[in-house]
Amino acid sequence: MTEILTAAQMRSIEQAAIESGEVTGLELMERAGRGVVEAVFEEWPSYRLSPRRAIVLCGPGNNGGDGYVVARLLRDLHWDVTVFSLGDPEKLPPDAKTNYRRWLALGDVQPLSERAFRAAGAGYADLYVDALFGTGMSRPVSGEAWSVLTHLAGRNGDDYAPYIVAIDAPSGLCLDSGRLLGTANGSYAHGHNRFAALTVTFDSPKQGQFLADGPGLCGKLAVKDIGLRKWRETGAGRAMRLPQTVLVTDRSVVPDRRHALSPLRVPVKSERNIHAGHTHKFSFGHGVIVSGGAGRTGAARLAARSALRVGAGLVSLAVPPDAAAEVAAQITAPMMRAVPDAGAMAEMLTDARLNAICIGPGLGLGPNHAALVETVLKTGRPTVLDADALSLVARDDQLRNLLHQNCVLTPHNGEFKRLFPEIEARLSTPSAQSFSKVDAVRAAAAEAGCTVLLKGRDTVIATPQGQCAIHAAVYERAAPWLATAGSGDVLAGLIAGLLAQGYAAFEAAATGAWLHVECARQFGPGLIAEDLPEQLPGVLRRVISGEAGRV
Numbered sequence: 001m002t003e004i005l006t007a008a009q010m011r012s013i014e015q016a017a018i019e020s021g022e023v024t025g026l027e028l029m030e031r032a033g034r035g036v037v038e039a040v041f042e043e044w045p046s047y048r049l050s051p052r053r054a055i056v057l058c059g060p061g062n063n064g065g066d067g068y069v070v071a072r073l074l075r076d077l078h079w080d081v082t083v084f085s086l087g088d089p090e091k092l093p094p095d096a097k098t099n100y101r102r103w104l105a106l107g108d109v110q111p112l113s114e115r116a117f118r119a120a121g122a123g124y125a126d127l128y129v130d131a132l133f134g135t136g137m138s139r140p141v142s143g144e145a146w147s148v149l150t151h152l153a154g155r156n157g158d159d160y161a162p163y164i165v166a167i168d169a170p171s172g173l174c175l176d177s178g179r180l181l182g183t184a185n186g187s188y189a190h191g192h193n194r195f196a197a198l199t200v201t202f203d204s205p206k207q208g209q210f211l212a213d214g215p216g217l218c219g220k221l222a223v224k225d226i227g228l229r230k231w232r233e234t235g236a237g238r239a240m241r242l243p244q245t246v247l248v249t250d251r252s253v254v255p256d257r258r259h260a261l262s263p264l265r266v267p268v269k270s271e272r273n274i275h276a277g278h279t280h281k282f283s284f285g286h287g288v289i290v291s292g293g294a295g296r297t298g299a300a301r302l303a304a305r306s307a308l309r310v311g312a313g314l315v316s317l318a319v320p321p322d323a324a325a326e327v328a329a330q331i332t333a334p335m336m337r338a339v340p341d342a343g344a345m346a347e348m349l350t351d352a353r354l355n356a357i358c359i360g361p362g363l364g365l366g367p368n369h370a371a372l373v374e375t376v377l378k379t380g381r382p383t384v385l386d387a388d389a390l391s392l393v394a395r396d397d398q399l400r401n402l403l404h405q406n407c408v409l410t411p412h413n414g415e416f417k418r419l420f421p422e423i424e425a426r427l428s429t430p431s432a433q434s435f436s437k438v439d440a441v442r443a444a445a446a447e448a449g450c451t452v453l454l455k456g457r458d459t460v461i462a463t464p465q466g467q468c469a470i471h472a473a474v475y476e477r478a479a480p481w482l483a484t485a486g487s488g489d490v491l492a493g494l495i496a497g498l499l500a501q502g503y504a505a506f507e508a509a510a511t512g513a514w515l516h517v518e519c520a521r522q523f524g525p526g527l528i529a530e531d532l533p534e535q536l537p538g539v540l541r542r543v544i545s546g547e548a549g550r551v
Ligand SMILES: NC(=O)C1=CN([C@@H]2O[C@H](COP(=O)(O)OP(=O)(O)OC[C@H]3O[C@@H](n4cnc5c(N)ncnc54)[C@H](OP(=O)(O)O)[C@@H]3O)[C@@H](O)[C@H]2O)[C@H](O)CC1
Pocket: 010, 011, 013, 014, 028, 029, 030, 032, 059, 060, 061, 062, 063, 064, 065, 066, 093, 132, 133, 134, 135, 136, 137, 138, 139, 140, 141, 142, 167, 168, 202, 226
């Protein structure tokens, strides 16, 4: 299970551990420092073979304390280590001060300034350790610290990034929102969204390492265990009572015992289901994909194919009569039904076996389309609302009031802004930079009264009850090819196909997001949306055999 923590949650878990008397802050700091050195040797294996030169930048808090531990451990391995400190080290908090003093027995400390940093022959080190600020960063970085950080980020044309390891965060990155505080474009210099080669964090990943600018600036992410699991799992000292945000991975979507559901482990049409006798196509549901008119049916056809491939037993396209010939010529497995208007839609949906609906892709924005959305919503059935359906809901309060618990909204940023203008305004206000995409989507789900999936490289999914998952196509799961026309239609279809099989809205959305990216990764460059559903058999085979993720 991968829980994602906020900075406040991490602090409170650490505090609970220390208050228990079973571990001291100093021990935790030592483990953290060891974890960083271990991660450095894993990332740069040749550094293990012979001592090198390191420059360690230590800040005024416990992040700096970790830096002093790293400096000492590297010196113990005969490295040449130069340490700079920001602020008066005598004012460090107790554990950090202890490690500062331990370091003083081995070497000296220079006050941090860009001039001193450059004078130290800064370009010749093999490793730069950013231990300025971590979870305690509370405001934009300024002054000499900012000068040095921007210099490291290439302001003067030097490329340090391949040699930088950041402790917990590239300093300045908000670990809640993933934004570089005080900057408009999330960049330290020249608009480059890169900083460190490696970021080492403790116990669990933090939100900001997956959201917004975080992944680019962090480089790679290594999570090191420092023995806090017990206090995290019991929820001791949790700063918030919300259900914990989880990372969607191959292992499970909602693996938390408290939710007792792990959809990827109850996969679609698995042998287990088949042996249990659920072999009839109706056992896997019957999805309805509502199509737009002639010339606009591609989106619905893509969604239909995806819903079928992900395992819906049957899929029917509800098609306006003018588009019937176009659709009929291009489908095989999905069925088609001519649906001239909302009345016909209502009539079609009297069949209770039609248990999940997808509406919006290629739909159109006319009053007749709004009437279709209304009809669908009034059934109360599990429904994915995407694309035009979202725009229709955004401008019609009557439709918005019909949203219900079984709906999944799948907006991109523009649609999200139309649907939730106030929440989006907070998200894009520079002064509210600790307000995260997680906060925004939770607020949106609460406002809409249904599951919301806000798309992006950092997809966030939340329910009105605050259940939340981040699905990030970053680090080793990057899938840049997914930014292609029609890819959103496939996602909508996947979610609808999972809803048809009985997944709850949140699990369908999270699982759909994971499968979507997995298909893109399996195909690779050159991907077009049509390729995505065709990757599903291979991806599902690996999910079912327990090998998923090892693509
Ligand atoms: N949580 C754990 O289990 C462990 C954490 N470790 C490490 O500790 C840091 C968190 O340490 P903390 O002391 O809470 O915070 P920081 O070191 O990140 O920063 C706090 C100090 O920095 C000052 N500050 C904050 N922002 C700025 C800024 N923009 N400019 C200048 N100074 C800033 C802040 O000053 P205040 O005035 O705000 O109080 C503090 O002086 C965590 O990231 C880990 O690396 C462990 O050692 C292991 C266990």
